Amino acid sequence: MGAPLRKLSGDSDCKNGTCPTLWGTADGKEYVVQGYVINDPERLAQLDLPEGETAVMVPVAVLEEYFRAHR
Secondary structure, eight states: OOOOEEEEEEOTTOOSSOOSEEEEETTSSOEEEEOEEOOOHHHHHHHTOOTTOOOEEOOHHHHHHHHHHTO
């Protein structure tokens, strides 16, 4: 089992359940990004993801909130 996660930043406009969120491991060694699944074949082709990897879309505000708080 990996290190426990802690919420670092989230979508402040979220009105229903969990929304795009930036998580960090308690040991500070990794980040987890929760976002919207990318289904657009053209975008997926641009990413050329290897097997076992995926990508998600995250609103700019989620990452900006985190980095603004950590300057």
